[in-house]
Amino acid sequence: MNVRISVRFLFLFSFLSFSVFSASAGDAAAGEKVFKANCASCHKPDKKMIGPAMKGSEQRWIEHGDFQGVSGREWLNRWVRNSQEVIKAGHPYANKLFSEYNKSVMTAFTTLTDADIANVLAYVETYTPPAAPAAQPGVSAQPTESPFTSLFLYALIALLLFIVFILSRLTANLNKMALQKQGLPVPETVPIHKNKKIWVTLILVLFIYIGYSAVLGAIDLGRQQGYMPDQPIKYSHALHAGINKINCRYCHGGALRGKQAGIPSPNICMNCHKGIQEGAVNGKYGRKEITKIYASIGFDPNTLTYIKDYHKMDAEEAKKLYTEWLRGDEKHTYTQKDIDEVLAFIGKPIEWVRVHNLPDHVYFNHSQHVVAGNIECQTCHGPVETMEEMYQFAPLSMGWCINCHRTTEVNFAKNNFYDDYRQLHEDLKNGKIDKVTVDKIGGIECQRCHY
Amino acid sequence: MKYWKSLEEKEGKVTPSQANEFSEELPVISNLEKSGTLTSTRRDFLKMMGFSVTAAAVAASCEVPVRKSIPYVIKPDEIVPGVANYYASTYAEGGDYVSVLVKTREGRPIKIEGNKLSKITHGGTSAVAQASVLGLYDNYRLKKPLAQGEETSWKKVDEAIISELEIINAKPGNKIRILSSTILSPSTKQAIRDFIAKYPNTKHVTYDAISYSAMLKANEAMFGKKVIPNYQFDKADLIVSMGADFLGTWLSPVEFATQYGKRRKVSKENTAMNRHIQVESYLSLSGSNADKRIMVKPSELAGTLLHLYNVVASKTGGAAAAHLQLDENVKSEISKIADELLAAKGKSLVVCGLNDVNAQLITNAINHLLGNYNATIDFTAFSNQRQGDDDAMNELVKELPSVDALIIIDANPLYNFPGSEKFKEGLAKVSLTVSMNSKNDETTLLCKYVCPDHHYLESWNDAEPKNGSFSLTQPTIAPLFKTRSAAESLLKWAGMDTPYYEYIRNYWNQNIFPKQTRFASFHVMWDRALHDGVFELQPADEMLTVQPVDISAAGAALAKSQPGDGWELVVYESVAIRDGKFADNPWLQELPDPMTKVAWDNYACVSKKTAEQLGLHLALGKFEKSVGWETDVVKVSANGYEVTLPAIVQPGTPDNTIAIALGYGRELKARKGMSGIGKNAFPFLKDNASRNFIGGVSVSVVPGAYRIAQTQMHHSIHDGLQERRLVKETTLAEYKSNPAAGNEDREEVKKHLKSIYPEHRSLKSGLQWEMAIDLNSCIGCSACVVACTAENNVPVVGKLEVSRSREMHWLRIDRYFAGDESNPSVVFQPMLCQHCDNAPCENVCPVAATNHSSDGINQMAYNRCIGTRYCANNCPYKVRRFNWFDYLGADSFLKGTIFNNDKDEHEMTENLTRMVLNPDVNVRSRGVMEKCSFCIQRIQDGKLKAKMENRPLRDDDIATACQQACPTQAITFGDINNDRTEVYKLAHDERGFKVLEEIHTLPSITYLTKVRNKANEEV
Secondary structure, three states, X not given: OHHHHHHHHHHHHHHHHHHHHXXXXXXXXXXXXXXXXXXXXXXXXXXXXXXXXXXXXXXXXXXXXXXXXXXXXXXXXXXXXOHHHHHHHOOHHXXXXXHHOOOOOOOOOOOOOHHXXXXXXXXXXXXXXXXXXXXXXXXXXXXXXXXXXXXXXXXXXXXXXXXXXXXXXXXXXXXXXXXXXHOOOOOOXXXXXXXXXXXXXXXXXXXXXXXXXXXXXXXXXXXXXXXXXXXXXXXXXXXXXXXXXXXXXXXXOHHHHOOOXXXXXXXXXXXXXXXXXXXXXXXOOOOHHHHHHHHHHOEEXXXXXXXXXXXXXXXXXXXXXXHHHHHOOOOOOOOHHHHHHHHOOOOOOOOEXXXXXXXXXXXXXXXXXXXXXXXXXXXXXXXXXXXXXXXXXXXXXXHHHHHHHHHOEOOOOOOHHHHHOHHHHHHHHHOOOOOOEHHXXXXXXXXXXXX | OOEEOOHHHHOOOOOHHHHOOOOOOOHHHHHHHHHOOHHHHHHHHHHHHHHHHHHHHHHHHOOOOOOEEOOOOOOOOOOOOOOXXXXXXXXXXXXXXXEEEEEEEOOEEEEEEEOOXXXXXXXOOOHHHHHHHHHHOOOOEOOOOEEOOEEOOHHHHHHHHHHHHHHHHHOOOOOEEEEEOOOXXXXXXXXXXXXXXXXXXXXXXXOOOOOOHHHHHHHHHHHOOOOEEEEOXXXXXEEEEEOOOOOOOOOOHHXXXXXXXXXXXXXXXXXXXXEEXXXXXXXXXXXXXXXXXXXXXXXXXXXXXXXXXXXXXXXHOOOOOOOOOOOHHHHHHHHHHHHHXXXXXXXXXXXXXXXXXXXXHHHHHHHHHOOOEOOOEEEEEEEOOOOOOHHHHHHHHHHHHHOOEEEEEOOOHHHHOOOHXXXXXXXXXXXXXXXXXXXXXXXXXXXXXXXXXXXXXXXXXXXEEEOOEEEEXXXXXXXXXXXXXXXXXXXXXXXXXXXXXXXXXXHHHHHHHHHOOOOOOHHHHHHHHHHHOEEEOOXXXXXXXXXXXXXXXXXXXXXXXXXXXXXXXXXXXXXXXXXXXXXXXXXXXXXXXXXXXXXXXXXXXXXXXXXXHHOOOOOOOEEEOOOEEEEEEEEEEEOOXXXXXXXXXXXXXXXXXXXXXXXXXXXXXOOOOOOOOOOOOHHHOOOHHHHHOEEEEEEEEEEEEEEEEEOOOOOOOOOOOOOOOOOOEEEHHHHHHOOOOOOOHHHHHHHOOOOOOOOOOOOOOOOOEEEEEXXXXXXXXXXXXXXHHHHOOOOOOOHHHHHOOOOOOOOEEEEEEEOOOOOOEEEEEEEOOOOOOOOHHHHHOOOOOEEEOOOOOEEEOOOOOOOOOHHHHHOOOOOOEEOOOEOOOOOHHHOOOOOOOEOOOOOOOOHHHHOOOOOOOOOOOOOOEEOOOOOHHHHHHHHHHHHHOOOOOOOOOOOOHHHHHOOOOOEEEEEOOOOOOHHHHHHOOOOEEOOOHHHOOOOOEEEEOEEEOOOHHHO
């Protein structure tokens, strides 16, 4: 417990200290927000991504000097607001940049003020890459009972039992003495191991205990609450959903349309990872994890292009490409095992391990809950935004489903579908009932989920 | 009126226990008794229990298996896992045409639905079209091209065929022939033309197993058009069919059934119902729906037609034709029909099923005299659905020994050509034989090269079933095997490398696009056509010019076939197996024939009198415990061919007549037990004209009994003690004066309904699902039964199990006879779970596995069921089905252990076949009860759609599988608490009644009284 707390503190502390440090740069703090909201998907302050590294960009534009009587700095502002106009105007540096980056058009940020841009530029100048934290957090967010509490309880129970035993021996002896004093016959003492009463009680207790745990075990058969399997890619929900605040449905779009939320296909990953080539989980894995996606889908990170006819590409050639890409990383060194792990992904779909499993006889539909029911993903999946590794938060048992259906209110007034339930509407109006829960419209009946 | 399901029942020879699936003792007890080891049962029990507990403990302590979730690498935009996609396509097999929507899940087709946009089939389907999806997942389709029986590559086979073709082509006077069944695809025909351009000595011969050649010839003679006209049954007030089973098998049954169904919908506002008279010599689906059925011997059909012509001609001034001797009763009946026809001039339709040019000429003449051309029959939207030319085929067989190359596309003459022996001899002499059939069938086995065609669900194609009506077939799955479309093969050999898809597009661009005005750009037109599946052109009206035809000569020729005295034989197509092309489809074999209720066999149908004369001592069937029904066997021989077949007594068969279904006795490489079912009846035919009457027949009884899987007495609601009114009927005249005619007792029944139970419907205002089935428009075609099988993963159990009353169909069609024993009237009643509000099954379940939902559904929780079967015994409708075995591999992990419960007679549990399963419906395991769920998965899906779109449910949001499949729209489903729904209207109709309403089960299915359009004197 103590260890865990200290790790958390350390993590928090490093985060805080970093914020304090950046805040000292004045408008850079405001710039950071603007940067993360608008620029971060294509730019990094210190590295080339889809667009150039932004550090020094102000200097580069200024250095280029006036053009058509307008200063380089002002051209930069115009560039940010609408790069295509600047290119059309014939600004030589703008045109050079445009062709250098494969003529990919930069999004026009017409709403950014001069001050915003200045803030962003201030932020990128002061930016220093965060240092890897000293300790590996490996936080298990599972709510576990403290071992100390239970140990204490067991000790207490043992102590009390001991006292009972001592006291019973004591009274027995006292009784014996009293009888002796009165001169009455003293019954023969039965040794403990021959005491039938004790044996019967013990056996009874044991029987009840075994039965109880057998029933509990049987009920739990096939349930996997807390299941946290190793995944083929060290993917962190805490990073993507927590820190980067990517909407769940961006990747799990099926949740809006049908039964399965779906695991995103690599082409969805590539929407961002075309640019982001290095893992951010404490920088531990370097390029390794993301290169697995590239190897699966056939993306050449050197040229930032997809490989044509990847399925026909020579396996050795593909292996060479990704091995060299990993070896080319200056900040990390990869063992042969690491590299082999990545190469195994070449041309293959990614085989994720399913965390949430329902038995075959259960029909569950995500869109029913997410769209029609307006249920947050976290209600069933738990605090995903804090999970480094995905685990099963809820028991996914029938009792758990039914309890929720008993307490969850239906969007009765707002969804026109429920117009047909006239009696319930009337009851609501008359105050007979104050809300309509899922069970009131049949939500706990067998064939809503089993067919 | 007294109704009966079989003669045995009518005569009281059936005891309730014989009709009961559960009458058989469990083998456990009998085995123990037999071995006399009853003393050690306790020990055995303990041993077994100890073992089970240990096994369970071991199994439970194993780790839960790791399940993978593997996303696409690049997900196709249109696929969302778990959401079904529908693609419009076309089922076109040997001229049979149905416009369909293919339901696919994660890229695999799992269900065929009707396409409502089609102006031909209007969203109707047939049993065969419904079952076609199972044909896709068949491991016995050819997987690669073959050369001399050895698997080879396309490249090698192409090279070999092209080089042989070129050598043949260089030879002067060479003969190359393409033999195909009817091709509806204009692009394939264009490909054949391109092939002919390269090899100019090629001739294309079209041959249909069930030929309509005589119609083509008669129309050519009379109207100068060698086509089949456009029959419009919906425009006819009076339909007279002379042996044409137009609702079941004739020409285009789905199209005609939709038209027919329209005119069978009777309501107080619309009583303009058609009248249907059928003259026939075996009980067909059409005959059983007719308002009046005249039974004649096979040999008399021609004479009847002639007589009809003569009466009509005498009253309209037409030339008289020859007469044939006829029974006086039949004569007077025909005269009456003629009068009726004359009264309905221009609003009647006479069709004839005889493949005889003279008969067709006479039929044309009758229609002409009645002024039906350009009224109920036209040549504007003429039909392409049958193009087989018997003369050309006979010519081909004659010249076959001198033919150099024969390319066979989707034809199997060795099995179904009359005189296949001659064909076989000729075929052996052809140096280059290529078959494009997709199975290693009778003909393909003898071909040098085999270039298997795609299944239609994996192929591009087009179709023009009727002049101006186009239709597209699009692939819904990548080809499972290394097959290639037949047209593409032809193009390849003609030296064209265009993919067939491009070729079709080009064809449409050049030939269809210029003829239309709706679209300015071809791409828009193509996309539209592909989306809709159908594309209509407005063909120019064809003016009919009638050429003088010597009717009397035709009559005289027809009159030559004098009725004989002895035995007569008629062979016919059955609704499920048709010409036998899909006889290896387990769904179709398991489907009981609508008329005889026999599955997994063909048989000799005889009349009761004939059976008695023959001295069939088991003529009425014998019931054997644990075997089911057994019948006698007869040997039938004619035209030098003989078969032994089980004999069944089929009311509606003329005396001294044997009726045998075609399409059985296929010998091909197929699923286990799917080859050689029944006996082939094609060799009885001398030629293609003779299928309606074969004379010179001898019949003898063969000793022995034959187990027959006849379901007519299974799950019988009749208890034999009481007269129950399960079906109700009236006549149109009575209905006009009293809308509740035939249903008068319902008010009385309703008065007595009282219950000690509290009112079940707690949610009078919520959704309440009910169904209405119109007995008047249900024609018994059984498309719904196969649709239900496909939708709900209903297992195939095989013949033995069916004969023990263990068929699993959730929906059966009860067929009731009434009236005259020899020529009864028929009522079809689809029987499925009635979803009773006072359900007797619910009360007796000890574990509450079956219970009632708030929206009126009798729910079945399979995982709760412990298999006591109390519910099935207590169900008055006998619609609950028990899984005696694990038929679909639900407990597949037990395979190879002593707990293996598998019963897979026909390879339905192999991986490829299981791809047809609907992933939204459970696969039930052994020991579990199941039954109709009102397609709960479709209900939930429809509700969810409405919820997500934030709107109340619409009537068309939910259609059950049976409803969707029905060509006559006899089934309606919806919310009974909403007075705007169709089902509300029908449930409150005066014709509405519920089955066994008097026992107060409060069923959710309303049946509508059957109305017969009878002439006054028939009542």
